Amino acid sequence: MQKIGPEDWKQMFELLDTALDLPPPERNTWIDSLGDDYERLKPALRELLAKHASRDTDTFLRDIPEFTSLTGINTSPLSMPEPGNHVGPYRLVRELGRGGMGSVWLAERADGAFKRSVALKLPHVTWIGGLAERMARERDILATLEHPNIARLYDAGVDDFGRPFMAMEFVAGQTIDNYCSQHELTVEQILQLILQVARAVAHAHARLVVHRDLKPSNILVTDDGSVRLLDFGVAKLLENQPGEQTQFAVRAFTPEYAAPEQIKGEPIGTATDVYSLGVVSYRLLTGMLPYEVKQTGVGQLERAITEVDAAPASSIAANPLRGRRLRGDIDAILNRALKKDPAQRYATADAFALDIEHHLLGRPIQARPDSAWYRFSKFIGRNRIATAAAAAVLIAILGGASIALWQAREAREHAARAVIERDIARRAAAREEAVRMYLTRMFRSSVAQGGSGPTTAKAMLDRSAQRVLQEYRDDPYLAGKVVETLADLYGALEDVAGQAPLLEGYLKQAGPEADPETVALAQQKLAHAELSRGNIQRAAELLRPAEEFWNRDRNRFAEQRLEGLVVKARILRAQGDLAGSIATNERAIAERVALSGENHSETAILYNSLGIALMNANRLQEATAAYRKALSIHDALGTGEDVPALVMRANVGTLSYRVGRIADAERELKQAFEAQRALSGDSAAVAASMGQYGSLQTALGRAAQAIPILEQATLMAEKFTARGSALHVQNCTFLAEALAASGDAQRAARVVDATLAQARKQFGDGHFFTHRVRLAQAKLAAAQKPNAQSLAALAEVTTKLRSAGPVAQLALAQALLVQGETLTRLRRPSEALPLLEEAVFLREQVMWDQSWELAEARARLAEAQLAAGHAGAQPLLQRSLATLESQLGPHHPQTARARSSLDR
Amino acid sequence: MSQVTLLLDASRRGDAAAVEQLFDLLYNDLRQLAHARLRRSGQFTLLDTTALVHESYLRLFKAGAIEANDRGHFMGYAAQVMRSIVVDFVRRRSADRRGGDAIHVDLDTAAAHVEDPREREVLQIHEALQELEKIDPRLVKVVEMRYFAGMTEQEVADALERSVRSVARDWEKARLFLATNLTP
Known part of the structure; x- marks a missing residue:
């Protein structure tokens, strides 16, 4: 039967409702009468009805199978976890805590792949109506929360028994209230801690994640005074049960720190966290809760x-001195955070953090009534000396009337300017407010709709994106602002499929009155999305007008322009203009460093991008340097063990392999893919590093070990990219080479033939990837049957690779080498000589001096020279033999072969 | 009010913590019942899910933990818990067969590793129900009650406060969905 998707099933169920009501003989006529809209579903509907009519479904599902043993239930995994138990790849060490929802354990990886202690969260109930599924979805959102003050999520999954688990960063520290009282912190020090908490919460709010359970026991402070927020999103995840969307679970939170809307079961949002932040701050600063809690109960x-x-x-405050310190700003900030009505509070933790920061810097805060005196007193406070001096000058010159007149005029102009500024500020505020209101409203309505599953940021975004253009048809300016925000959120979720249609729709609708800055930004973002989808030409067309717009005011748009340069460098790379891509990257790096300094995550991204371009251009030493630069930035930022950095480490390993530093390569590749696997499980990136590692094993003469690794890498590549993807083709080629090296020429030929067919289908006949597979095929044929026919095939590949530019340099060297080698075997050494000389030359360009591949090429050249009767071949062969021996060992086939040539 | 009735009430209002407590309670109760049954009848016994669910209800009712008019809602939750117990059980057994150690198995592919065809069917149904949940959660409820808890159409209709006819229709649709989505 044809495949029916989820959406089709919904329609199908409606059709079945009608069809099953009809007497069977009338059903066919009814199906025929259905409109064209249903044409596609008709065959499947007929089949389903036939299935229904036949007897074979009658017993289907009637009874659950009978099991004759209850061993499973007897030793159910639900029995309490104990130290030493295994959960997924982890071994439990000791229980750290226990709550209503589950327990938290100190655990370590049981497979020893990666030495790291984690805090493992285990829910009590194995699964409730797809809890595991939801955990996986939640994990994807949590994975976007990367903040130094948020305990990181390392891993999440479901073990063999269906038990969901989450592995979080293990934080050694004490709860924030204990920390404050033990260290007798000053108000400033406490505020600094609160600021850290608020910034972490703000980071989550920017990604539409609401914590909902902020309380001192969820906030740890490490010995060096840095805050870690725990349980981010886990509380939300565990409470996110069916039917829960419209009402908050009363028992799930700690009432002392809960907001009024949580108590009342009303919709919650970012302002709910602001309230809890207010209570926590109140408690830390005064030692008391904002309410008198009598012992009369929860009610x-x-x-x-x-x-x-x-x-x-x-x-x-117990101490009058502290009381005085809190009067004014702090009272006002807490008062605003603790408003009963969410709409009157700070909208997000970011606004709360900003006010605390302003207070600490002595600037005016938002929460204060905006009186002129207040602003003035702040100004005096901040600029005490300067103001005093100005006042002194003012008094000194207050003698003349002309001064008074001048003053009056100045005051009038000042007033006029103030009016304009106030208008601008008001408009800006209105805009921000509108965007915020829109998102909050959408968030709430998606929470309230619920029903068909949990509300995720993604679901909310999709719903917002569908409506925004319609709703703001009359206000293109505001529409642009909302689209920008939504597009950024899609970006944070790395959801190109959602982002592209939104931007497309906006650009289609944007008329002449649309904000040109927003239009340029949308074009740029869409260019990036199109590039990710492989539409290179369209990406280039979109980026051009954006680039022109940024260039009109380079200072003002420095940030946007730089983002554009990153996209441009990638487009150029995809178009094959490697020199252009490298130059663009280098320019972007210089500008980024000038703008935000060397140790910045964006700088690391740029160095990585430069590294890829250099690698493709076969400028391998420089590429390694670029990657190492990026890695040192990651290390400085404390993100050196995260997935992006590990991918870079794998790239460094691949480069070491290509330049012939095999010992380094083996270590780097192994470490990189094992760490990646430990951190985030299998992935395309892991498949790539495993493929390189397997290929390296073949080169080292361990084909038997390489084969299972490459088989796994091939399957993984197929699973995470696609059959016939660049990665899949590459790993298949590696596998074929390993099989050939192990002596299984037949299977090698089968694999390589199938791979070539896929590559031709996927990339076309003239693509470099296809040529590379063709080379493997020709190599295999030449090794089996060194004759005129295989020579012709090699010559053909060589010609194709020659026209493919610098990217094919190493493949070309290999093609020339095999061709020369075959000619020597066929006793035509003088024809082999120029080919082998070129192969040596090409490898010399790229590889380091002690590369075994370079030595291999030199050995083949020396052999040809010997066969042709040239003098002076012996020393070259001797030198090559020494290198091969030191790099590959005395028993490697390559070494043995060179030695026997020398002995002959 | 009695304990379970209280939890059922709160669960109906959407209180997630109550749902969780209810599951916890039912899971332990049903598991203990199965355990006791095993001891009584020796090594070989049948996992009679229908009897277990009914027995659990009767026990709680006699203990005064649940009120008579909550029977329907109770059965609805019990069916979901039964699904959980059966799936855990099958997974556990197949894990034991593979040596019982903790291998990271993707949930989607778990069914492929189960050799016993009857047990594989249970897991396949469980996995297909997760798909169906996204399309029409109401049908999933009906399958849980009919298949995992062995309830009659009448019982399901009572529990869901719906007509027997509409329950029967949902059951037919769900069966067609599952028959199509199960690989033999």
Whole structure:
């Protein structure tokens, strides 16, 4: 039967409702009468009805199979976890804590692949209506939360028994309230800690993740005074059960730190976290909760939270000195955060953090009533000396009337300017507010709709993206702003499929009155999306006008222009203009360093991009240097063990392999793919490094070990990219080479033939990838049957590779080498000589001096020279033999072959 | 109000913590019942899910933990828990057969590793139900009650407060979906 997708099934069920009501003989006529819209579903519908009518489904599913043993239930995995138990790849060490939802364990990897302690969260119930599925989805969102103050999620999954687990960063520290009281911190020090917490929460808010359970026990402080927020999203995940979307679970949170809307079961949002931040801050600064908690029970507390306004923190502080310190700004900030009505609070943790920061810097805060006196007193406070001096000058010159007139005029102009500025500020604020309101509204409505599954940032985004252009048809300016924000959110989720249609729709709708900056930004983002989807030409067309716009005011658009350069470098690389791509990357690096310094994550991305371009251009030593630069930045930023850095380490290993530093390559590749696997499981990146590692094993003369590794790498590449993808083709080629080296020429030929067919289909006959597979095929044929026919095939590949430019340099060298070698075997050494000389030359260009491949080429050249009767071949062969022996060992086939040539 | 009735009430209102407690309670109860049954009848016994679910209800009812008019809702949750127990059980057995150690197995492919065709069917149904959940969660409820808890159409209709006719229709649709999505 044809494949029916989920959407089709919905329609199919509706059709079945009608069809099953009809008497069987009338069903066919009814199907025929259905409109063209259903044409596609008709055959499947007929088949389903036939299936229904036949007897074979009658017993289907009638009974659950009978099991004759209950061993599984007897030793159910649900029995309490114990130290030494295994959960997925982890071994439990000791329980760290236990709550209503589950327990948290200190655990370490059981397979020893990666030495790291983790905090492992285990829910009590194995799964509830797809909990595991939801955990996986949640993991994807949590993976976007990367912040120094948020305990990181390393791994999540489901073990053999269906138990979901989450492995988090293990934080050695104490809870923030204990830390504050033990260290007797000053108000400033406490505020600095709160600022760290708020920034971490703000990071999550920017990604539409709401913590919902902020309390001191979820906030740890390490010995060096840095904050780690725990359980981010886990609380949300565990509470996100069916039917829960419209009402918050009362028992799930700690009432002391809960917001009124949580108590009342009303929709929650980012402002809910702001409230909890307010309570935590209040507690840390005064030692008390904002409400008097009598021992009369939860009901009282709940009423206090929803009804009673908190007393100013300054009036509660035990010590009058601290009370005075809290009066003013801190009272105002806490008061705003603790408003009963979410709409009156700071909208996000970011706004809360900003006010604390302003207070610490002595600037005016948002929460204060905006009185002129307040701003003035802040100004005086900040510029005490300068103001005093100005006042002194003012008094000194206040003698003349002309001064008074000048002052009056100045004041009028000032007033006029202030009006304009106020208008601009007001418009800007209105805009920000509108965007915020829109997103909040969408977020709430998607939370309220619920029903068909949990609300994720993705679902909310999709719904917003569908509506935004319609809703803001009359306000192109605002539409642009909202689209920008949504596109950024898609970017954070790396969801190109969602992002592209949104931007496409905006650009289609944008008329002459649209904001040109937003249009340029949308073009640029869309260019990036199109590039990711492989539409290189379209990407280049989109980027051009954006680039022109940024160039109109380079200073103002420095940031946007730089982003554009990154996209441009990638487009050039994809178009094959490697020199252009390298130059663009280098320019971007210089500008980025000038703008934000060397140790910046964007700089690392640029160095990585430069490394890839250099690698493709076969400028391997420089490429290694670029990668190492990127890695040192990652190390400096503390992200050296994250997946992007590990991918770079694998690339460094691949490069070491290509330049012939095989010992380095073996170590680097092995470490990189094992660490990656430990951190995030199998992936395309792991398949790539495993492929390189397997190929290296073949080169080292260990074909038997290489084969299983390459078989695995091939399957993984197929699973995570596609059959016939560049990676899949590459790993298949490696596998064929390993098989040939192991003596299984037949299977090698089968693999290589199938791979060539795939490559031709996927990339076309003239593509470099296809040529590379063709080379492997020709090599195999020449080794089997060194004759005129295989020579002709090699010559043909050589011609093709020659026209493919610098990217094919190493493949060309190999083609020439095999051709020369075959000619020597066929006793035509004088024809072999120029080919082998060129092969040596090409390898010399790229590889380091002690490369075994370079020595291999020299040995083949020397052999040809010997066969042709040239003098002076002996020393060359001797030198090559020494290199092969030191690099590959005395027993490697390559070494043995060179030695026997020398002995002859 | 009695304990389970309280939890059922809160669960209906969408209280996630209550749902969780209810599952916890039911899971342990049903597991203990199965355990006791095994001891009584020796090594070989049948996992009679229908009897287990009914027995669990009766026990709680006699203990005064649940009120009579909550029987329907209780059965709905019990069926879901039964699904969980059966799936855990099958996974556990197949893991034991493979040596019982913890290999990272992707949930989607778990069914492929189970050799016993009857047990494989259980896992395939479980996995197909996860797909169906996205299309029409109502059908999943019906399958859980009919298949995993062995309830009659009448019982399902009572539990879901729907007509027997509409339950029967959902059951037919779900069976067609599952028959199509199960690889023999």
